[in-house]
Amino acid sequence: MLSFWSLMRAYWFSDKWKEAWSLTLVVAFLTALSSKAGVWFAEASGELINSIAYFHSSTNEAPLGTLLGHAAFLVALVIFKDAGITGTKSFVSATLHRRWRGWLNGRFNDALLDANHTHFHAQHGADTAPDNIDQRVQESIKGMTGGAIGLAMGVMAVASSVFFVGQKLLETSTEVRGFEFLGEYGSVVFALVAVAAYVPVNTWIAVKLGGMLERLSIRMQKAEGSYRGELSTLLRRSFHVASARGEAVQRTMHERLYTEIDRTWSRLIWVNAGYGSFERIYNFVGARVVAYAPGLLPFVHNRIDLKGYITGAELVNSLISQCSWFIHVMPAIATLRANSRRVIDLARAIENVQKPVEFYRRTGDSDFRYTTQNPVFGLSVQNLRLNHQGHGSEPFLVCDRLGFRRGEWTFLKGESGCGKTSLIKALNGLWPYGGGTIAFPQGVTTFYAAQEVKLPPVTLKELVCLPQGPENHHDAAVAAALHKAGLGEFIEHLADEAKAGKSWDQLLSGGQKQKLVVARILLHKPGLLFLDEATGALDPESKIAFHQAIKDNCPGVTVISVMHEAVPPRSASGEEFYHSVLTIADGVATKEPLAPSLPAEITEILTQPSALAEGWLRIPRRLRAVTRNEGQARLPG
Template sequence: MRTFWGLMRAYWFSDRWREAWTLTIVIAVLTTLLSKAGVWLALMIGELTYSINFYHDAANTSPLRTTLTSGVLVIVLFVLKDAVIAGTRSLVSATLHRKWRGWLNSQFNEALLDGNHTHFHAQHGSADSGAAAPDNIDQRIQESIKGMTGGAIGLAMGLLGVATSLYFVGENLLQTSVEVKGLEFLGSYGSSVLALLAVATYVPINTWIAVRLGKAMERLNVRLQQAEGSYRSELTTFLRRSFHVAASRAEDVQKTMHNRLYGDIDRTWARLIVVTVGYNAFEAVHNFLGYRIIAYAPGLVSFIHNKLDLKGYVTGAEMINQLIGQCSWLIHVMPDIATLRANSQRVTELANAIENVQQPQEFYSQSGRSDFHYASQNPVFGLTIQKLELAHQGEDATPFLSAANLRFRRGEWTFLRGESGCGKTSLIKAINGLWPYGRGTIVFPDGVKSFYAAQEVKLPQVSLKQLVCLPGSEQDYGDAQVASALHKAGLGDFIEHMADESREGKIWDQMLSGGQKQKLVVARIVLQQPGLLFLDEATGALDPDGKIAFHQAIKDNCPDVTVISIMHEAVAPRSASGDEFYHSVVAIADGVATKKPLVPNLPRELTTILTQPRPVEDKWMRFSRRLKQK
C-alpha cells in the first residue's frame, strides 16, 4: 500500500474481497440505472414541454389529460431517479465507505502496533535518509483515511456515471439526429455530431481550467491539514501537562504558542478561501453557459429550418444538458478531488514510513551507523553485552558511550549510576532494541521474559485489571491473582474496582497519582514474574519508604529476577533491615561504562566513595577525618 493505486485496490484483493466486490457491483448497477433514468426524464420533459406548447392546438383532443399525464410522469421519474435510485446508491456507497475505512484503519493499526515497534521507529525518521518522520499520525489515520476513502468512492461513481451517460445519451442523440443545413455531408447524423462536438469542445477547456485551480487547492489543503494537525497535537499535549502549566504560571507562554500555531491555520485558510471562491464563480459561469447556451445551440439551426420540431428540439437540448452535466462532473467535484489527493498523499506518506522501518537497522543505517546484533544464550549465563558503542545520527558521529563487556548474572541486581546526560537511559534503550545508532552485541537469556518500567507511566483507558495484566491480556490471569498483586504492591484499596475503567468519573490515568501509577507497575511485575527487569527511574514519584517498599515487593516475589536500575539517588536503597537490594553498580564516566560489585556491610558513605566512577581523594580524606573524630 505504498502508492495511491496500491491503497485503492488493497481492500478489493484482501480477505474481505466478497464484501468489497458485492457492494461495488451494486453501486455500479445503481449508477447505470441512474444514467438511464436521466434519459427517461429528459424524454418526458420534452413530452411535457410539447404538450404545454400545443395545449390549444385544435388537433390536441385531450390537452388537459395529456399535460397532466406528462407532468405526473416527470414527477414520478424525478422521484425515481433522485430519491429512490440515487438514495439507495448513497446508502450502499456510504456502507462501502464505512467498511473500506474500517478495513484500512485496522491495517494501519496492525502495522503500527506490531512486535517490531513500528509506531516507535516510524517517528524517528530523518530527512537526511530521505524518509522524514510523518507528522500528526493520529490525523492521518483518523481524518485523512476517512476523506480519502469517501473521495475515491465518489470519484469512481462519477467516472462510471460519465461512461454510462455517454452511452445512453449518445445512443438517443443518434436515434433522433437530423440533417443540419451546411453540414449536409454528414447526412442525418448532423445534429448529433454538432451536439457531441459542442460538448467535446466546451467541457475539456473548462476542465483544464478546473484542474489548474484544483492543484492550487490541493497544495493549500495539504498545508492546512498539517497546520491543523500541529495545532491539535499541541492542544492535546497542553492538556496533558495542564498542571505543570498552572504550577509554573506559563499560561501566557502557552497562549502565545497557540496563537502562533493558529495563525498558520488562519493564513493558509484565508488563501484557500480566496481560491475556493474563485473556483465557485468559475463553476457558476460554466454551468450557466453550458446549460442555457451550449445545450440549446446545436439543435437551433435544425429547429429554425424545420428539420426538428419543438419536442425534438427541447428533448435534444435536455439530453445535451445531461451530457454536459455528467461530463462536467470532474469540474463539479474538483474541490473534492483536490481534498482526495491531499488526503491520499498524507496516507501514502504514512504507509511508506511504515514500510521503510520494517527492518529498523537498515532504516537507521541510511542516516548513521546502526549495527546491533541480538542473540540468546542459556539462561544460566544471564544477560551479556559485548563491544557496545552508542552514538547519535550521522555516519561520522563519535560514540558518547561504550561498554566493552558487561555481564549480568541470573538474580543479580545492578544499579546504573552517572551524571545526568551520560547515557544511562540510552544504554537501557539499546539493550531493548530501542536505540537507533551505534553497534555492539546483546545476548539475552533464552526464554526469559523481560519487563521495561519507565519513570513516566501512561495508562490506556481500560479496566484496572487489564492495566495490571499489561502487556498480557486480562484473560491470562484470574481475579485472585490480580487482587493479590495489587495488595502486594500497596494498592489493595482498589481491588473491588478491578473491573472498572474509571472511578468517580475519571479514568485511571487521571485518578491515580504518580506514586500510585508506579505502584501499579510493581503489581504488573509481581503478577507477571519477569526474569529480566529494567527500571528506568521507575521510583521517581515515590518517597523513601515507598522506594524501599517498591524494591522489597520485587525482592520477595521475584527471587530469580535480574534487575538493571536507574535512579536519581547517588546510592542504591537498602531494605528496612539494612540489607542491600543491589549486588553491583555500573558506573558511567567519561563515556565509558564499567561494572563493579557493591561492597557489602560497610557504612553507606564509604560504599558511596568506593563505588564512585573516578577517584575522589578529597571525599575520602573528609570521611577519614570524621572517623578519627568519632
C-alpha cells in the same frame, strides 16, 4: 500500498474481496440505472414542455388532463430517481465507505503496532519521519476512501450516461440544412462538436486550479495537525504548565501555530471562491447556451418540432453535465490526492522501518546485534557504543564488556545527561545509533518500567495485565498483585474503565501509577527487569516497599535500575537489595560490586577516633567482626 493505484485497489484484492466487489457491483448497477433514468427525465421534460406549448391547440382534445398526466409522471420519475435510486445508492456507497475505511484502518494499526515497534521507529532516527500520524490514520484515510468512492461513482455515471444519452441522441438525430453531407447524423454531430469544444478547455482550467487546491490542502492538514497535537500535549501536561505559570508562553505558541492555519486557510478561501465562480459560469453557459445551440438550426428549418428541440437540448445538457464531471469534482480530486499522498507517505515510512538497523544506517551509524545465550550466563554486553544521529559522530557512551548474572541487582548511577536512560533503551533495542553485541538469556521474559506511566482507557484488570491480555490471568491473581503492590483498595473495580467519572489515568496519582507498575511486575514475574527511574514519584518508605515486593515475589530476577539517589535503597532491616553498581562517568560505563555499607552509628564512630573506645562498647556484637576489618582501613594513623 506504496503507490496511489495500489492503495486504491488493495481492499478489492484482500481477504475481504467478496464484500468489496458485492457492494461495488450494487453501486455500479444503481449508477447505471440512475443514468438511464436521466434519459427518461429528458424525455418526460420534453413531453411536459410540449403539452404546455400546445395547451391551446385545437388538436389537443384534453389539454388539462395531458398536462397533469405529464407533470405527474415527471414528479413520479423524480421521486423514483432521487429518492429510490439515489437514496439506495447513497446507503450502499456509504456502507462501502465504512467497510473500506475500517479495513484500511485495521491494516495500518496492525502495521504500526507490531512486534517490530514500528510506531516507535517510524518517528525516530530520520529527517523524513511522518508528521501527525494520528491525523493520517484517521482523517486522511476517512477522507481518501470517501473521496475515492465518490469519484469512482462519478466515472461510472459518466460512462453510463454517455452510452444512454448518446444512444438517444442518435435515435433523435436529424439532417441539418447546409450540412446535408452528414446525412441524418447532422444534429448529433453538431451536439458532439459543441461538447468537445466546450468541455476540454474548461477541464484544463479546472486541473490548474485543482493543483493549487491540492497543495493548499496538504499545507492545511499539516498546520491543523500540528496545532491539534500541541493542544493534546497541553492537556497531558496541564499541571506542569499551571505550576510553572507558563500559560503566556503556551498561548504565544498556540497563536503562532494558528497563524499558519489562518494564512493557509485565507489562500484556500480565495482559490475555492474563484473556483466556485468559474464553475457557476461554466454551468450556466453549458446549460443555457451550448446545450440549446446544436438543435437550433434544425428547429428553425422545421426539421424538428418544439418537443424534439427541448428533448435534444436536455439530452445535450445531460451529456455536458456528465462530461463535465472532472470540473465539478476537481476540488474533491484535489482533496483525494492530498489525503492519499499523506497515507502513502505513512505506508512508505512503515515499509522503511521493517528492518530498523538498515533504516537507521541511512542517517547514522547503527550496528547493534541482539542474540540469546544460556540463561545461566544472564545478560551480556560487549563492545557497546552509543552515538547520536549522523555518520561519523563520536560515541557519547562506551562500554567494552558487561555481565549481569541471573538474580543480580545492579544500580545504575551517573550525572544527569550521562546516558543512563540511553543505555537502558539500547539494551531493549530502542536506541537507534551506535553498535555492539547484546546477548539476552534465552527463554527469559523482560519488563521495562519507565518513570512516566501512561494509562490507556481500558479496565483496571487490563491495565494490570499489560502487556498481555486479561484472558491470560485470573481475577484472583490480578487482585493478589494489586494487594501486594499497595493498591488493594481498588480490587473491587477490576472490571471498570473508570471510577467516580474519571479514567484511571486521571484518577491515580503518579505514585499510584508506579505502584500499578509493581502489580504488573508481580503478576508477570519477569526474569529480566529494567527500572528506568520507576520509583521517582514514591516516598522513601514506598520505594523500600516497591523493592521488597519484587524481592519477595520474583525470585531469580535480574534487575538493572536507574534512580536519582546517590546510594541505592536498603530493606527495612538494613539488607542491601542491590549487589553491584554500574557507574557512567566521562562517557565510560564501569561495573563493580556494591561495597557493603555500615549503619550511620558505626560510620560516625570510625570517623571520630576520640569516641572509639566508648563507641566500641555500643556496637552490637554481631557487627564487630565486620567493623574490625573496616576500621583497619579507616582509622587515622
